[in-house]
Amino acid sequence: MKFDAKEDEAVFKKVVKHLPELIEKKCQNYDEIYGYKIIPGNDESLTEYYDKEIAHAIIFKYCKAYNFQYHIIIEKIKNVLNWRRDFNPLSAAFKEVHDPELVEVGLLTHYPNEEPNKKVVTWNIYGKLIKKKHLFKEANKFLRYRIGLMERSLRLIDFTDDDNNYMAQVHDYKGTSVWKMDSDMKKCVKNIIAIFQDYYPELLSAKYFVYVPTFLSWVYDVIKKFVDESTRKKFVVLNDGKKLGKYLPDCPSAQYGGKDTKTLQEENIAEIRPTEYALYLLEKQIIEDVD
Ligand code: HEM
Numbered sequence: 001m002k003f004d005a006k007e008d009e010a011v012f013k014k015v016v017k018h019l020p021e022l023i024e025k026k027c028q029n030y031d032e033i034y035g036y037k038i039i040p041g042n043d044e045s046l047t048e049y050y051d052k053e054i055a056h057a058i059i060f061k062y063c064k065a066y067n068f069q070y071h072i073i074i075e076k077i078k079n080v081l082n083w084r085r086d087f088n089p090l091s092a093a094f095k096e097v098h099d100p101e102l103v104e105v106g107l108l109t110h111y112p113n114e115e116p117n118k119k120v121v122t123w124n125i126y127g128k129l130i131k132k133k134h135l136f137k138e139a140n141k142f143l144r145y146r147i148g149l150m151e152r153s154l155r156l157i158d159f160t161d162d163d164n165n166y167m168a169q170v171h172d173y174k175g176t177s178v179w180k181m182d183s184d185m186k187k188c189v190k191n192i193i194a195i196f197q198d199y200y201p202e203l204l205s206a207k208y209f210v211y212v213p214t215f216l217s218w219v220y221d222v223i224k225k226f227v228d229e230s231t232r233k234k235f236v237v238l239n240d241g242k243k244l245g246k247y248l249p250d251c252p253s254a255q256y257g258g259k260d261t262k263t264l265q266e267e268n269i270a271e272i273r274p275t276e277y278a279l280y281l282l283e284k285q286i287i288e289d290v291d
Helices: 006-026 052-065 070-087 089-094 139-154 183-199 214-226 241-247 276-290
Strands: 106-110 120-124 167-172 204-210 235-238
Touching (some): 006 052, 052 070, 214 235, 235 241
Antiparallel strands (some): 106 120
8 A cells, every 4th residue: 555645644544443433333243345354353253354455455445535534434434334235246246146138248357468457357248238228127137237247356356466456447339329328227327337436436447438439429428427527537438449459458359459369258257256255244144044
């Protein structure tokens, strides 16, 4: 962790010190973020799941996202913990079975030789959903699928690597022809954007929108209004999807103009294991459900 000022480091330490009380009093003892235990806790049988370096790196991201403003950080961490307890993103990522039509459009890749913070890439081939408006009718299903994919992508991130703990994301809109954004979809997209902003801060290095037909540039203008300024600065819109290779040189050549002769589907990392703590929590939930 790199602090720009001594005051920032002091705030970080104060946040870490206050976490146990916050978790006990305001979060019903829920102490997990992205599959990691964020405080050692009092239960000795669980302290083995606590990795101080990872926990601190995650807390640091929250501090950085909210400019080391103590009270805001505490509020945001409280919110994320309570949201995670209720929404259960670990279940969405590792337990639930999603609609195959959605699973097909979400892929994860890892390019070890790519520049830092762009080695892990999430791909959303949303152009394939153009005629599948039914998938947005049940917004919760789409949301659980998309959050599940986000959680799984985080397993590819090494939080302890100060210089490489962000990811890139690609939206591929190939095949998007004449199209109207209906209210189901607008609601769903808006909701996902808000969740990413609130509960997954400081994780995105760049977001590429490729194969965006020029006549659909208006969609970008509509959607970007939901996005905060700092996230918006990371967006790159490319009409020609093959130009993506300039930004991610190791991506598939035939589809995106990179160097890899494999297709994106061949590059996809389908099997992703939860963290040990996530496994413990998911097993505990199964036992509680049976009881
Ligand atoms: C975000 C789907 C068309 C620009 C999103 C999101 C979804 C989505 C589900 C939520 C964020 C995420 O999943 O990462 C679709 C579908 C489309 C479509 C199914 C039509 C087939 C477009 C077009 C553009 C566009 C034509 C124009 C560039 C954006 C932008 C965001 C977004 C700027 C915000 C990204 C963020 O905050 O992370 N879209 N979209 N979309 N989309 Fe689309």
